[in-house]
Amino acid sequence: MTQGEVLAVFQEALLVAMKISAPLLIASIAIGLVVAIFQAVTQIHEQSIGFALKLIVVIGVLLLAGGWMLDTLKDYTYEIFQLIAS
Numbered sequence: 006m007t008q009g010e011v012l013a014v015f016q017e018a019l020l021v022a023m024k025i026s027a028p029l030l031i032a033s034i035a036i037g038l039v040v041a042i043f044q045a046v047t048q049i050h051e052q053s054i055g056f057a058l059k060l061i062v063v064i065g066v067l068l069l070a071g072g073w074m075l076d077t078l079k080d081y082t083y084e085i086f087q088l089i090a091s
Contacts, residue, residue: 010088014088017081018081021077021081024077025078032062033062033063036055036058036059037055040055040059
């Protein structure tokens with residue numbers, strides 16, 4: 006295996022990691038921003054509100070996108086094992 010192939014594998018690994026984590030991070034950041042604006046407007050500064058809403062949203066995203074995330078990781082793992090076998 007050449008140095009270029011190793012770099013390509015690492016690059017693909019980083020892209021897969023970003024693809025898998027993006028839905029969770031985007032949803033969490035969005036709900037955090039909405040809660041922060043709501044708390045600033047209403048002057049309710051309870052930290053458990055933001056945590057509970059983020060937890061609910063992350064669980065919802067996992068339920069909706071979990072299959073796609075698992076398929077993406079499975080496909081990448083299959084490619085890695087194919088590369089090892091060759």
